[in-house]
Amino acid sequence: MIELVSTLLLSVGAFFYFAGTLGLLRFPDVYCRLHALAKADNLGLGFILLGLAIQAESLAAALKLVLIWPLVLAASATVSYAIARRADTLGIKPWRREER
Amino acid sequence: MTGLEFPLALFLLTNLVVALLAAVRGPTAADRMLLALLFGTTGVGILVLLASAGGGSALVDVALVLALLAAVTGVTFARRAWHAGEKSDD
Amino acid sequence: MNPVMMIAILRRGALLSFLWWILTEGRRDAWVAGFVAIGAALWLSLRLCAPRSTQISVGGLGAFLGYFIWNSVRGGVQVALLALRGRRALHPGTLELQLNLASPAPRIFVANVLALMPGTVSVRLNGKRLRLHVIDERMPIVAEVKALEVLIARMFGERV
Structure with missing residues (x-):
């Protein structure tokens, strides 16, 4: 049972990583790519960690895996904001639908 | 271990390489900064999967330290922006 | 002591x-x-970090975490679907709004957290004015930012 749930969670996690990369390739500007990477990859990692945590040998080992998530989230949130601000400072204009 | 960990680690690695090439291609300098994000999330994901695929729990420690360093870097960024932002705008 | x-x-x-x-x-x-x-x-x-210099409310933290986890799932699912549909699904734009939080630390926190919430990335925070990049202009972004702001204010022990 645990194996099944774990497999499911890991697959869902991998899907979100895939979606993040897909967004990076397909979205038109750095701001949109940021949305894709920041949100999809972090969710992917969350699912992977959860999938591995439920099959961990001890509670402490499971919590250790889960502890990684908030750290990476903190990093992603601050780095995303830093990238967006930098892009704005460089004068990169967001892509708009009307301009096509 | 479900037997899926190693294939998924390889899948994430492929993702990382593809995304890396896309980010390096740009076109702007800000696009290349996306690499910092990629290494954080995908790198940590690969490490924990490999740990579970038989790499040993030491790899979880590596992932944890990587995440911790990324978080400290990020918070330092934010604090710097805070102090700079109170005075001027970049 | x-x-x-x-x-x-x-x-x-x-x-x-x-x-x-x-x-x-x-x-x-x-x-x-x-x-x-x-x-x-x-x-x-x-x-x-001397005791009582910054007091985080435990109840407030719990409420924020619940909201945060649910909305990061929502945001991830939404952007994943957009990525599958490609460029034609995007309606990006920018949005400028005013934060009501009094002290700078929670404002910076809001600006950073928004990068992981559905449809938003903060571009610039200038005092209380926050400029956002939104991935879909038709979403009720302002209401969601306000909801997040209220939760963060409670966590930092502030009133909005």
């Missing part, structure tokens, strides 16, 4: 011990080193 300091030592000591237990995966033979490490971390934390 005053009671504030006592409570701070007990709370932080318990938290650090819990953290050590997690990091060593519950191994008993690690507690000798743990005792030294926890003591050092406790001393450092009391020096760098």
